[in-house]
Amino acid sequence: MEQVDVIVGGGGMVGLTLAIALAKGGLQVVVCDPLRPETVLDAAFDGRVSALAYSSVRMFQALGLWQGLEPHAQPINDILVTDAGLDRPASPFSLHFDHREVGVPLGHIAENRHIRAAQFAGLCDGVRLIAPAALTALENDGGGILATLSNGDQIRARLAVAADGRASPMRDAQGIGVVGWSYPQTGIVATVEHEKPHRGVAYEHFLPSGPFAILPLPGRRSSLVWTEDTRIAPSLIAMDEDDFNAELHRRFGAHLGAAHVAGPRWSYPLKFHLARAFVRPRFALAGDSAHGIHPIAGQGLNLGLKDSAALAEVVLDAARLGLDIGALDVLRRYERWRRFDAFTLAAATDGLNRLFSNDIVPLRVARDLGMGVVDRIGPLRRFFMRHAGGEIGKLPRLLKGEAA
Ligand SMILES: Cc1cc2nc3c(=O)[nH]c(=O)nc-3n(C[C@H](O)[C@H](O)[C@H](O)COP(=O)(O)OP(=O)(O)OC[C@H]3O[C@@H](n4cnc5c(N)ncnc54)[C@H](O)[C@@H]3O)c2cc1C
Numbered sequence: 001m002e003q004v005d006v007i008v009g010g011g012g013m014v015g016l017t018l019a020i021a022l023a024k025g026g027l028q029v030v031v032c033d034p035l036r037p038e039t040v041l042d043a044a045f046d047g048r049v050s051a052l053a054y055s056s057v058r059m060f061q062a063l064g065l066w067q068g069l070e071p072h073a074q075p076i077n078d079i080l081v082t083d084a085g086l087d088r089p090a091s092p093f094s095l096h097f098d099h100r101e102v103g104v105p106l107g108h109i110a111e112n113r114h115i116r117a118a119q120f121a122g123l124c125d126g127v128r129l130i131a132p133a134a135l136t137a138l139e140n141d142g143g144g145i146l147a148t149l150s151n152g153d154q155i156r157a158r159l160a161v162a163a164d165g166r167a168s169p170m171r172d173a174q175g176i177g178v179v180g181w182s183y184p185q186t187g188i189v190a191t192v193e194h195e196k197p198h199r200g201v202a203y204e205h206f207l208p209s210g211p212f213a214i215l216p217l218p219g220r221r222s223s224l225v226w227t228e229d230t231r232i233a234p235s236l237i238a239m240d241e242d243d244f245n246a247e248l249h250r251r252f253g254a255h256l257g258a259a260h261v262a263g264p265r266w267s268y269p270l271k272f273h274l275a276r277a278f279v280r281p282r283f284a285l286a287g288d289s290a291h292g293i294h295p296i297a298g299q300g301l302n303l304g305l306k307d308s309a310a311l312a313e314v315v316l317d318a319a320r321l322g323l324d325i326g327a328l329d330v331l332r333r334y335e336r337w338r339r340f341d342a343f344t345l346a347a348a349t350d351g352l353n354r355l356f357s358n359d360i361v362p363l364r365v366a367r368d369l370g371m372g373v374v375d376r377i378g379p380l381r382r383f384f385m386r387h388a389g390g391e392i393g394k395l396p397r398l399l400k401g402e403a404a
Contacts, residue, residue, distance in 0.1 A: 003155075004028040004029060004030050004128075004156075005027040005159065006027055006159045007031075007032070007145070007147045007161070008160075010163035010164035011131060011163075015031055015163030015164075015287070016120070017308045018161060018286055018311060020123065022126075022312050023127040024063060024404065027325075029126060029127045030128050032133045034132050034133065034134040035132060037120050043263075047190065047265070050298070050301045052110060052301070054108075055390030055395060055399040056390060056399070059309055059398040062402060062403060062404075068122065069115060072118075073110040074200060075107075076107045076108065077099050077200035078096065078098050078099065078199075079204065080201060081371065085207065101382055104389070109215045109216060134150040134169075136149060137173070145282040147160055158326045159315065161286055161311065162283070163304075165287070165289060166288040171275060171285055176275050176285070177275075178274060178275050179274050180273030182272075183353070186233035187227055187267065187295055188226040188237065188266070188267050189224065190226070190263070192221065193262045194220055195257025198214075208358055209357065210296075210356075211225070212251050214256075215298075220256075224248075233267055236265075245259075278334065279335045283331075284335075286308055287301075293350070297388070303341075306390065306396065309398035315330070
């Protein structure tokens with residue numbers, strides 16, 4: 001039977017990053033996933049892009065993944081935030097974040113398929129990817145954990161990590177519950193081609209049904225993350241192209257010249273959840289298996305990447321000291337580090353969504369005034385920019401660009 005240090009269930013963007021970080025630190029890792037790499041790299045699989053915080057970019061640099069991704073990543077130079085109604089012009093109190101104030105891009109936008117491609121290309125010695133194969137059972141016998149895969153393989157490890165997404169069958173199998181709810185909103189995702197260059201500007205228009213984000217991509221293209229009332233979203237998805245483009249123009253505006261949707265539209269139900277525990281003896285959760293947040297601030301993946309950086313650091317520090325990497329007191333360090341941070345961001349994004357996704361006049365006045373205040377106070381603006389860049393809180397070494 002194969003014996004490794006860590007088995008990671010889930011070869012998504014969080015699971016692969018963790019596996020590479022652990023292997024670069026000298027551990028033997030197996031990652032398994034029911035989906036083949038060819039499937040998840042197909043342009044039709046996942047239309048989403050990710051706004052990568054600057055700290056996540058530094059981690060990709062430290063892991064040698066950035067070289068492959070950089071040609072496909074668009075730096076964000078400015079972020080413009082406005083509050084508007086569908087038939088009401090944008091409030092005069094908009095918010096402008098300018099990268100020149102902090103000296104680095106406010107993040108990078110990359111299509112998820114390019115992030116995954118850079119990760120598959122970056123798999124290094126010490127990582128073995130088994131796909132297609134799901135993790136189906138974990139048995140902790142005290143001295144180790146026995147993982148059974150859907151292809152019949154059995155692998156013994158000192159630690160198992162579930163990076164198996166929001167439905168996380170492994171979290172359920174370990175009896176870890178979640179606190180969570182569904183938002184009455186759906187995320188519609190599509191790529192838009194436009195006449196004028198975007199100059200690296202990302203826009204977030206707060207509309208009554210939810211945020212409407214326009215994220216710049218390389219070339220004259222942008223990605224839409226259009227949060228819509230779940231009762232209306234299916235009819236938008238089903239519209240013919242002319243009608244969809246007409247709805248798009250009502251929200252998109254004319255600042256980028258003529259614009260039209262290019263390629264398919266995707267829809268994602270939006271949910272909030274936080275696992276009641278992140279660890280068990282010889283077991284840890286990372287990424288969406290541990291938390292799922294509203295995409296209003298584009299931070300879900302960044303949060304998961306921070307999990308993988310923190311878990312890699314805690315596990316590698318323990319291994320260097322000759323400690324048992326699956327011991328509960330080692331894993332609790334990771335839980336203490338990450339669970340409160342995840343809770344804080346999840347609560348903040350939930351609050352922002354509630355504050356902005358409505359047309360209630362007193363709330364509208366309050367948020368417009370709030371935006372006006374932040375826009376006028378430099379240190380406050382810079383605090384928000386540092387936050388969006390993932391610079392707040394205790395940073396794992398990888399997020400500072402150092403080796404784990
Ligand atoms: C509309 C939308 C826009 C978003 N935009 C952003 C953004 O701009 N920036 C950002 O930071 N985040 C964003 N997010 C969030 C981000 O997409 C997720 O947080 C991220 O994809 C989670 O990655 P993951 O690897 O944890 O999970 P997943 O991507 O779900 O990967 C889980 C993997 O586990 C595998 N798996 C499932 N079951 C098993 C099993 N039994 N055994 C083994 N493997 C298994 C699956 O096949 C899958 O490959 C957005 C989310 C949405 C919905």
